[in-house]
Amino acid sequence: MSIVHSRKQSSLLEHPAIYTDFYELTMAQGYFLAGRKDERACFDYFFRDLPFDGGYVVFAGLSDLIAVLDDFRFHEDELDYLSEQGFREEFLRYLRDFRLNIDVMAPREGEVVFPYSPILRVEGSIIETQLLETLILNILNFESLIATKASRMKYAAGERKVIDFGLRRAQGYGGIQASKAAIIGGADATSNTYSSFVHGTPASGTMAHSWIQSFEDELTSFRKYAEFYPDSCILLVDTYSTLESGVPNAITVAKEMEEKGHRLKGIRLDSGDLAYFARKARKQLDDAGLEYVKIAASNQLDERLIKSLISQHAPIDLFGVGTRLVTGYETPALDGVYKLAAINDEPKLKISENVEKTTLPGRKKVVRYRENNGRFHGDGIFLADNDDSTIIRHPFYPAKYTDITSFEAESLLHPVMKNGDLQVDLPSPSKSARYARERLEKLNPEHKRFENPHIYKVGLSEKLLHLRNRLTEKMK
Numbered sequence: 001m002s003i004v005h006s007r008k009q010s011s012l013l014e015h016p017a018i019y020t021d022f023y024e025l026t027m028a029q030g031y032f033l034a035g036r037k038d039e040r041a042c043f044d045y046f047f048r049d050l051p052f053d054g055g056y057v058v059f060a061g062l063s064d065l066i067a068v069l070d071d072f073r074f075h076e077d078e079l080d081y082l083s084e085q086g087f088r089e090e091f092l093r094y095l096r097d098f099r100l101n102i103d104v105m106a107p108r109e110g111e112v113v114f115p116y117s118p119i120l121r122v123e124g125s126i127i128e129t130q131l132l133e134t135l136i137l138n139i140l141n142f143e144s145l146i147a148t149k150a151s152r153m154k155y156a157a158g159e160r161k162v163i164d165f166g167l168r169r170a171q172g173y174g175g176i177q178a179s180k181a182a183i184i185g186g187a188d189a190t191s192n193t194y195s196s197f198v199h200g201t202p203a204s205g206t207m208a209h210s211w212i213q214s215f216e217d218e219l220t221s222f223r224k225y226a227e228f229y230p231d232s233c234i235l236l237v238d239t240y241s242t243l244e245s246g247v248p249n250a251i252t253v254a255k256e257m258e259e260k261g262h263r264l265k266g267i268r269l270d271s272g273d274l275a276y277f278a279r280k281a282r283k284q285l286d287d288a289g290l291e292y293v294k295i296a297a298s299n300q301l302d303e304r305l306i307k308s309l310i311s312q313h314a315p316i317d318l319f320g321v322g323t324r325l326v327t328g329y330e331t332p333a334l335d336g337v338y339k340l341a342a343i344n345d346e347p348k349l350k351i352s353e354n355v356e357k358t359t360l361p362g363r364k365k366v367v368r369y370r371e372n373n374g375r376f377h378g379d380g381i382f383l384a385d386n387d388d389s390t391i392i393r394h395p396f397y398p399a400k401y402t403d404i405t406s407f408e409a410e411s412l413l414h415p416v417m418k419n420g421d422l423q424v425d426l427p428s429p430s431k432s433a434r435y436a437r438e439r440l441e442k443l444n445p446e447h448k449r450f451e452n453p454h455i456y457k458v459g460l461s462e463k464l465l466h467l468r469n470r471l472t473e474k475m476k
């Protein structure tokens, strides 16, 4: 099935099969040598902690993951490398013909997801499912983290635009995925040309201080830019003095543009008290009859500062966000994990001293319950087969429960791969962004607020709870 990417990104993951932790390969060889290669396994991808002290995560990275899985094989140079690392010839022969034959269930990219719910269910041979662990975690944890961050910034900005400026401050090439994830989460455009090229996301930008400094004077630099870009010009006004030179020069150029039938698109503030400067600049622009000229602001912004600027009534139309978006400030990683849930259809459990870290056994499905107004009420985790529980219970305080019979229900996990074949057209970032927006609208605001967001209910079916308790007792 075709992959709906604007251009397939090949340079980043030329070697997907060895884009992994070494122990995945040594375990895979171990299963092979132990004669277990045809045993079946089921793994779940899920996370426990919500990033940014927030109330939800926007699921992103699925399209990149599936694109990589679709072309997953060991190449000769990789096999030579593994041979040098001491892997055995018979295992390398097995890897030479290795093709994924897995089943993958997942929500749509852009879905709003919550702790403990299986997000990806991966089934296949023990070797193939094990080999994919690191790849899955690397792609989904990062893109979901950044999509979530972007969604918070957009939530704070409301109707105002949010543009990703982060590439220069990103964690190396991770900036390419970060910019894509930012679009999925709600950013309106990106300055990241590479990401725009490979992912088909909208590119945008203003100008740097160097352009202005390179001219004899600010006015000449503005005039030249306006001459070359009469329909998309946003002038950076803080190089010398925002209110005494930057904005007055921008006004002069805007008036000259009007005479030629063009309109200055905007100015950008990049330092100082952004609320104060935005108000003063707005007044100067309005007094000159330039109400249509937009004000952009940047400088270490994040969702809390955007919210603060808006509450200060700063007349800012567009927020440029870099560092704190693409680095996921200040949660360095989504803590998503990939845990074994069943071997050969036998449910498996990992017990932990910390009860919250005990895993959920068996093949599972996730159901979302909606209120009459269509908004999300909570999610239930069920065993995938023959589970007709009508009550879901709190995972750790089972006395708390919800009777789900009266709610409208929808399945969250859909088949994305069956026997290694893609089951869906992979969504473009803009399609996933639309879906994320729709779904976030259905999430009650108390889960979206930045301070002490309300905890979204995720319950376990009675049958799953009994299974967990039975296996826990058995293992004690």
Ligand SMILES: Nc1ncnc2c1ncn2[C@@H]1O[C@H](COP(=O)(O)OP(=O)(O)OP(=O)(O)O)[C@@H](O)[C@H]1O
Binding pocket: 270, 271, 272, 273, 274, 275, 276, 298, 299, 300, 301, 305, 308, 309, 312
């Ligand atoms: N009105 C405001 N309310 C809240 N935070 C603001 C406001 N104006 C600016 N900020 C934020 O305060 C932080 C520091 O701003 P500051 O005025 O110190 O700029 P700066 O980085 O020192 O400027 P420069 O680039 O000239 O060094 C930035 O993260 C900026 O986004």
Ligand SMILES: O=P(O)(O)OC[C@H]1O[C@H](OP(=O)(O)OP(=O)(O)O)[C@H](O)[C@@H]1O
Binding pocket: 165, 166, 168, 169, 207, 208, 209, 210, 270, 298, 299, 300, 301, 320, 321, 322, 323, 324
């Ligand atoms: O502050 P961030 O959220 O990370 O946003 C990106 C920053 O990068 C640019 O500054 P830089 O000094 O690198 O270059 P410039 O000369 O274009 O301002 C831009 O002006 C922003 O201030």
Ligand SMILES: O=C(O)c1cccnc1
Binding pocket: 165, 166, 168, 191, 204, 205, 206, 207, 208, 320, 322
């Ligand atoms: O286009 C811009 O204004 C821009 C791009 C990258 C970083 N800072 C600003």
